[in-house]
Amino acid sequence: MAPPMADPPIPTTDIADARLSAAGEARIDWADGFMPVLRSIRERFAAERPLEGVRVGACLHVTAETANLVRTLIAGGAQTALCAANPLSTRDEVAAALATNHGAVVQARRGEGPDEYARHIGALVKSRPHITLDDGADLISTLHAAGADEGMLGSMEETTTGLVRLRSLDNLACPVLAVNDARTERTINDRFGTGQSAFDGILRATNLLLSGRTVVVLGYGWTGKGIALRARGAGAEVIVCEVDPLRALEARMEGFGVMPSLTAAERGDVFITVTGGRDVLSRDHFTRMKDGAVLANAGHFDVEIDLAALREVSAGAREVLPLVEQYDLGDGRRLNLLAKGRVVNLAAAEGHPAEVMDVSFALQALCVEYLAREGAGLPPGVQAVPDAIDREVARLKLASLGVEIDTLTTDQRAYLGVWAPDLAG
Numbered sequence: 001m002a003p004p005m006a007d008p009p010i011p012t013t014d015i016a017d018a019r020l021s022a023a024g025e026a027r028i029d030w031a032d033g034f035m036p037v038l039r040s041i042r043e044r045f046a047a048e049r050p051l052e053g054v055r056v057g058a059c060l061h062v063t064a065e066t067a068n069l070v071r072t073l074i075a076g077g078a079q080t081a082l083c084a085a086n087p088l089s090t091r092d093e094v095a096a097a098l099a100t101n102h103g104a105v106v107q108a109r110r111g112e113g114p115d116e117y118a119r120h121i122g123a124l125v126k127s128r129p130h131i132t133l134d135d136g137a138d139l140i141s142t143l144h145a146a147g148a149d150e151g152m153l154g155s156m157e158e159t160t161t162g163l164v165r166l167r168s169l170d171n172l173a174c175p176v177l178a179v180n181d182a183r184t185e186r187t188i189n190d191r192f193g194t195g196q197s198a199f200d201g202i203l204r205a206t207n208l209l210l211s212g213r214t215v216v217v218l219g220y221g222w223t224g225k226g227i228a229l230r231a232r233g234a235g236a237e238v239i240v241c242e243v244d245p246l247r248a249l250e251a252r253m254e255g256f257g258v259m260p261s262l263t264a265a266e267r268g269d270v271f272i273t274v275t276g277g278r279d280v281l282s283r284d285h286f287t288r289m290k291d292g293a294v295l296a297n298a299g300h301f302d303v304e305i306d307l308a309a310l311r312e313v314s315a316g317a318r319e320v321l322p323l324v325e326q327y328d329l330g331d332g333r334r335l336n337l338l339a340k341g342r343v344v345n346l347a348a349a350e351g352h353p354a355e356v357m358d359v360s361f362a363l364q365a366l367c368v369e370y371l372a373r374e375g376a377g378l379p380p381g382v383q384a385v386p387d388a389i390d391r392e393v394a395r396l397k398l399a400s401l402g403v404e405i406d407t408l409t410t411d412q413r414a415y416l417g418v419w420a421p422d423l424a425g
């Protein structure tokens, strides 16, 4: 049940072109075919209406998969408004279909500038959501800065980068579920989703052959692991650059080359940043790179490739393909930047496949239901998604795949119960 809050203004829709809605509907429907878990939750929500009276604000990538999440929340009774988590990932046709056919308020246009992006977030802030969903923390951090997170049932954050931002705020006034850290999310979304979709973006932009090339993966977190694995599967030589000794060791034990990024700069054909940090590829890297090197970022923000330094070391730049800007180093070498350094799987392709987002958004739908029911009694601040929700999503996904698993016998359960404290001691 939503807590009482004075009725705020319902934001109006601001999209590129409502006439695109038929194309958007086709995309939403296609994605829905690969999202059986979310669909089953939508059917239950429609029958039980657990979100009646709840205002949800979502700052997510405006894709067909997100549209199916929004439909699910609306089926549960929520009043839902959506804005973009990245100006280049918005599918205008999806925004049109969601607003025209599904009763969502949408504030998003592909390619919107920084002012428009901020205005769209501002409109959702004014609508005083009870629950927010973020991919990068822009909405909840704006609400927090305005003191408007007080009295909210809660919020959810989907990326590592967003969680880093939120954990640095010590006085959040509402609970924030760390969706990104849930086991289902890390395993399926980060590893298999980014692992595949980063290459989808790179290949759509360039049509390169990966086989025989040297791919340098900067960052070996869950997403880096997925990217390195897929690069190897495509026949590339893979080099991993890391600052964490354990992750570096893990990469080496997996058989990848591990070396400092300045050394890798001289060897790589394709560079993919996925650290969550900034200036991971900078001036000293660019000046060492080979002619024709490709630079792509798969991290959330466009700060991992130091674009100012790239401009400084270049004699000029030109767009050679729609998503490829070529920087001329003035000595015969050229570097190819993809999608302006923005998150390549969404800016140059369509993000994670629907099967992957089925897991992520089933998790988010169940978390919204949990916050609507329990959020008022939870402490403020970043906290884990309840394990029961994580397990339920994995169980539902396995069932949708027709996969059965074993259960512990009573004796096994008792044995593990006795054994576990010994382990801890």
Ligand code: ADE
Pocket: 060, 061, 062, 063, 064, 065, 066, 346, 350, 351, 352, 353, 354, 357
């Ligand atoms: N993040 C990564 N891929 C996505 C997708 N397809 N839809 C929404 N958010 C995403």
